[in-house]
Amino acid sequence: MTLLGTWIAAFLTLAIFSFLYKDNPVYKFAEHLYVGVSAGYMVIYVWATDVRPLLLDPFVQTHLQTRSWAISFSQHASLFIPATLGVVMLLRTFPKISWVSRWPISFLVGIGAGLAITADVQGYLFPQVQATLVPLWVGGSVLTTFNNILLFVGVVGTLAYFYFSREHKGFLGGLSRIGVLFIMVAFGASFGYTVMARISLLIGRIHFLFADWLHVVH
Amino acid sequence: MKREIPLLITFLTGLIMIVQFFVPHRPIGGIGTGVLSWYTIIAGFTLLLGIDSLIGLHLKKLQRRQSGWSYSITLILGVLLALGLGIWSEVKYGSALAFGSPFMYLYTYLVVPLQATMFSLLAFFIASAAYRAFRARTLEASLLLVAAMIVMLGRVPLGAAIWGKLPLLAEWIMNTPNAAATRGILIGVSLGALAMSLRILLGIERTYLS
């Protein structure tokens, strides 16, 4: 079965790679198969990781312990609320009653926003601003002094560049120009790493073809 | 009422989350924990959103024999294959995710190679883009280019072979100018996100209701 699976995987890999020559029916077949299987996979996954363990298993386990569905239902009655909201969310498909789906969406959005407000301040703003307030003179280490100054100037310059409430001229314009230079270096570094990422992904697939399928590499 | 009740739900749930951050003890903490558990259950159903419209779209394409309808058969068969194997694995193995189940076989030999190969195509496109579009037209573009080349070489063994200090230079670029610029961007983004979250909580931002 593993051998068959490897050949299927190799065929599908080459089918996707065939797109590099030109768009063709084999590629389109593989692409549509991927979308279809992923969609079906998601349905089963939601059942296996959400509906069954969080909605059904609590009732079943309590029933196994107490031998009473009445006790089981009374203990876990509150679960009907998220279950109902979850199902109501799917009513978005029907235009006439799709307004009902706003309730679970509001629930999710409200929690997300509430969590984000405290997390943004505690996790982003405070630590990152604090880490920028580094000593601009470190006796005995020219390199650390230089790096600290660069870090501070870079952060302030970048913030100045993205401040669009005033025209970028004079002092703000100069600071913004410095910010642009730092942003360009960061984007360059990001491009370099992106190239690394893409080549790595290709290495992975070629390694599979040579090692697992053709066995010409160990 | 169709808009007012959702806005009230948004406000109340958001407020519970903020209050339980400062008061994690019972009963507030208990309410917060319960609400988060409900979030997990409801969020699972969001993963299913879109699947119905995907299937509906392709069924319509099939019905009307629109261009590419034969591929729609492949898509729908793919959905049925995954559902069928998933249900069979649940019944026979006790869990679709059981090691060695047909569902996991489908995942390992179909989903994994398809997904991995789709993304590996990007290596070819980035090479093509680098050749055709990456031009040192201005000082800024040249700076970007130079930084990119230093990092690309410094991050592979070849760079150390060319010049021993190249990896150090690449590491310095990541730790100092890169960290400074990305931090500046993050501070700006987080201030914006904070403002947006407040607007949502207070009902000023309502686009999520449409």
Added chain:
Amino acid sequence: MSWLAKLEKIDRRWIFLGVALVVSAPLLLGLHSKVDITPPVKNTYEAIDRLPPGSVIMVSIDYDASTMPENQPMLLAVLRHAFQKNLKIILMGHWPLGLPVGTLGLDQVAREMHKTYGTDYVNLGFRPGTAAVMVNLGTEIRNVFPSDYRRVLLDSIPMMRGVHNYNDIRLLVGIEAGDTYEFWIIYVQARFGLKMAMGTTAVMAPTAYKYLQSGQLVGLIGGLKGAAEYESLIAHPGIGLAGMPAQSAGHLLIILFIILGNIGYFLSRRKKA
């Protein structure tokens, strides 16, 4: 058509072929190379190495098959190191299409190192909700995962007795492909003070350096090179190290393309002037 014009209008399929050949050749030839160890990876290694035996660490699978070539080698290297140190591993994740890949990796390494499920490691699986899951785990793991991915109640799993929330976990190692690692930092590191190290794809690594610099992360494994460094540190070569010659060749080719492209551009600009 002049050679310059030909150069500018080259069919991109020749470029694709060049990339395929340059990346394949080192793999076929079985070339090897050493890697220099960078401080972020060394710090991750030391964060795990310093933990006393029996410590519980959490490994989060926040990637899927699309970035498996980068993330899987770092997962395997981290798991091998953790098992070498007799640490207890709790595996979970936030990407539904990724948990099975992580599970395959964990099962593979556990078998290699003769570790027992339930005593040495446990797989909690996936739950939707990301931020809500992360915050809720800080109160009680059983609020989110009453059972593991095989539907066995956590209370009946030996290694989970006495493990209730982040206070009982010494370190989180996130294997990341998207921005889920930032969620871990802002919702867990900031709020609960849990020490964490991240293994990210190369695309996400540049944005993670600011968290290293601020001390919110104790270590960072960036991309396939990071995985290669970690394999080197634990003296267990894998795909990370095997891929480095191909990685070098690929980078050199891209740089050549950039230089060629710019030469063509400047020459044609001069010609027009």
